[in-house]
Amino acid sequence: MAIDMNFSHDIDDEYVKLIRRMNPPRVVIDNDACKDATVIRVDSANKHGILLEVVQVLTDLNLIVTKAYISCDGCWFMDVFNVTDQDGNKVTDEGVLDYIKRSLESDSCFASSMRSVGVKPSVDYTVIELIGNDRQGLLSEVSAVLTHLKCNVVHAEVWTHNTRAAAVMHVTDDETGSAITDLERLSRIKGLLSNVLRGSNSRSKGAKTVVSHGVTHIERRLHQMMFADRDYELLDEDVMEDQQKPNVKVVNWCDIDYSVVTIRSKDRPKLLFDTVCTLTDMQYVVFHANVVAEGTEAYQEYYIRHIDGSPVKSDAERQRVIHCLEAAIRRRVSEGLKLELCTTDRVGLLSDVTRIFRENSLTVTRAEVTTKAGKAINTFYVRDPSGYPVDSKTIDSIRELIGQTILKVKGSSSPKEQKQASQDSPTRFLFGGLFRSRSFVNFGLIRS
Numbered sequence: 001m002a003i004d005m006n007f008s009h010d011i012d013d014e015y016v017k018l019i020r021r022m023n024p025p026r027v028v029i030d031n032d033a034c035k036d037a038t039v040i041r042v043d044s045a046n047k048h049g050i051l052l053e054v055v056q057v058l059t060d061l062n063l064i065v066t067k068a069y070i071s072c073d074g075c076w077f078m079d080v081f082n083v084t085d086q087d088g089n090k091v092t093d094e095g096v097l098d099y100i101k102r103s104l105e106s107d108s109c110f111a112s113s114m115r116s117v118g119v120k121p122s123v124d125y126t127v128i129e130l131i132g133n134d135r136q137g138l139l140s141e142v143s144a145v146l147t148h149l150k151c152n153v154v155h156a157e158v159w160t161h162n163t164r165a166a167a168v169m170h171v172t173d174d175e176t177g178s179a180i181t182d183l184e185r186l187s188r189i190k191g192l193l194s195n196v197l198r199g200s201n202s203r204s205k206g207a208k209t210v211v212s213h214g215v216t217h218i219e220r221r222l223h224q225m226m227f228a229d230r231d232y233e234l235l236d237e238d239v240m241e242d243q244q245k246p247n248v249k250v251v252n253w254c255d256i257d258y259s260v261v262t263i264r265s266k267d268r269p270k271l272l273f274d275t276v277c278t279l280t281d282m283q284y285v286v287f288h289a290n291v292v293a294e295g296t297e298a299y300q301e302y303y304i305r306h307i308d309g310s311p312v313k314s315d316a317e318r319q320r321v322i323h324c325l326e327a328a329i330r331r332r333v334s335e336g337l338k339l340e341l342c343t344t345d346r347v348g349l350l351s352d353v354t355r356i357f358r359e360n361s362l363t364v365t366r367a368e369v370t371t372k373a374g375k376a377i378n379t380f381y382v383r384d385p386s387g388y389p390v391d392s393k394t395i396d397s398i399r400e401l402i403g404q405t406i407l408k409v410k411g412s413s414s415p416k417e418q419k420q421a422s423q424d425s426p427t428r429f430l431f432g433g434l435f436r437s438r439s440f441v442n443f444g445l446i447r448s
Contacts, residue, residue: 027104029097031090037066037082038091042104046077048307051289052273052280054079056217057103059273061096062086068272070289086269123213125154125170126180128189131225132197132207134165139367140358141196142167143351149189150174152347156369157218161331162231168218169369174347179213186211219270223277223328232320232327246329250318252311258287258303259311261321265329267298275300278328282321283307335365336383337390338410341402345376356401357382360394379410 025044033039042054051070058065058081067082085091130142139158146153146169155170173180180186190211197207246265253260263275272291279286279302288303305311312318341353350369357364362382369378384390399407 025105027101029101031092034082036088036090037084038097040079040081040083040100042077042079042081044077046072046075048285049280050077051079051286052220052276054081054104055273055276056220057100058083059219059270061100062269063091064088064269064293065272065291066293068289068291070286070291072285072287123179125172125178126151126186127210127212127216128169128171128193129167129210129212129221129225130169130193130197130208131164131166131229133199134160134163135199137358138165138196138199139167139364140351140354142193143348143354145192145196146171146189147348147351149185149192150347151180151189152177152345153350153369154345154371155218156350156367157222158364158367159222159226159331160365161226161327162233164226164229164231166222166225166229168221168225181213219273220277220281223274223331224281226327226331227278227281227324231331232323234323246326248322248325250312250321253303257311258305259318259321261300261302261304261325263298263300263302263325263329265298267293267296268332268334270332271298271329272300274328274332275302275325278324279304282324284321332366334381336363336381337395339380339382339395339407340410341376341378341380341407343376343403343406345371345374349376350378353378353380353402356398360398361385362390362394362398 025042028041030039044050063083064086065081065083069080071078083091091097143153150173151171152174153169153171156167158165158167171180172178190209194207194209197209246263249262251260265271276286283306284304285307286302286304290301292299312321343349354364357380361384363385364380364382366381367379369376371377382390395409
């Protein structure tokens with residue numbers, strides 16, 4: 001059976017390649033068709049996952065999609081995107097425009113990697129995936145363990161949702177600056193991080209640590225990890241207020257055998273990627289779609305079928321689609337005060353910063369860690385764990401410790417965010433709060 005399946009996949013791949021050679025993708029970028037946005041048209045042979053690949057290219061460039069029209073009739077895929085830069089201006093940089101065209105017309109963009117996560121080997125860094133119960137001081141403990149093991153975090157993203165925390169980290173060896181290849185050392189890293197994730201609550205939902213040498217799209221991987229972890233299952237203490245909750249509806253259009261998904265929510269960057277990513281990973285095909293973002297509100301309408309050709313079949317399936325899309329939208333919601341840190345990178349930097357946040361009783365709801373040309377560029381969203389606005393004296397104290405020019409304040413909490421924060425579950429913490437003293441004995445680093 002395995003041989004037959006592999007043979008069938010090989011035939012499918014060859015057929016896709018043939019269609020692609022006969023109908024190469026065509027990308028047209030027009031800065032004259034719309035007065036306030038750059039219009040990007042993509043025509044290509046259709047295949048499952050192609051919409052996500054196109055949206056991913058635009059999202060990775062931090063472009064804002066203000067409107068989109070998607071149509072996938074038969075074997076042909078036609079998309080129109082109106083995009084701007086983060087300042088709301090047309091995209092005029094020739095380098096960026098050329099990159100978009102080359103990326104969307106290249107074979108790699110439409111390669112048939114959708115059956116897996118799309119992992120390929122890397123010699124530059126080791127990938128660590130973590131998922132477990134969200135609790136006080138978790139990232140600080142993880143960072144401390146990695147520093148102790150002489151691992152440098154060069155890139156990381158951390159999300160929290162529904163009392164769960166997920167992270168994808170790229171780490172290098174402190175001495176060589178490259179991926180860690182020693183199997184015994186990798187096994188020790190995995191074991192110690194697993195101990196940290198489990199904590200002291202033996203009855204908590206399962207924790208998981210994966211160490212590999214692969215390259216994958218971090219944000220898509222985080223969605224996949226949290227979806228597999230079933231973070232979309234609602235908890236009574238974590239229900240959002242009606243005005244905060246995205247409005248997601250799924251109805252069947254019997255005349256044309258589609259299920260129609262409509263989403264109304266507060267607009268934010270990468271919203272389109274998050275919803276398309278979730279529909280794709282749930283094995284739904286988007287045949288037509290209309291996306292509009294006006295002001296602070298966003299409207300998305302998708303005409304979908306399951307990959308087997310059927311619309312949504314039951315009320316249970318409909319509720320699952322709704323809950324999964326709500327979770328996809330909420331995972332990236334940034335609550336609290338935005339802090340940006342920019343300084344020379346060094347081993348232990350993330351551990352030191354999160355320790356200072358923790359000691360000043362700040363909770364971090366989301367984090368992005370990047371390293372470019374020896375510089376660490378980190379973003380943290382912090383809030384007071386009690387739900388009150390972050391005290392300006394606390395921020396001043398933290399900036400005094402870290403450096404006024406190194407750590408800068410980029411935003412402030414809205415009343416809604418603070419009100420929501422006060423109603424969150426007491427277990428909803430990734431880091432911050434008063435640190436419970438845990439020595440390296442607890443981590444299993446040294447013998448008791």
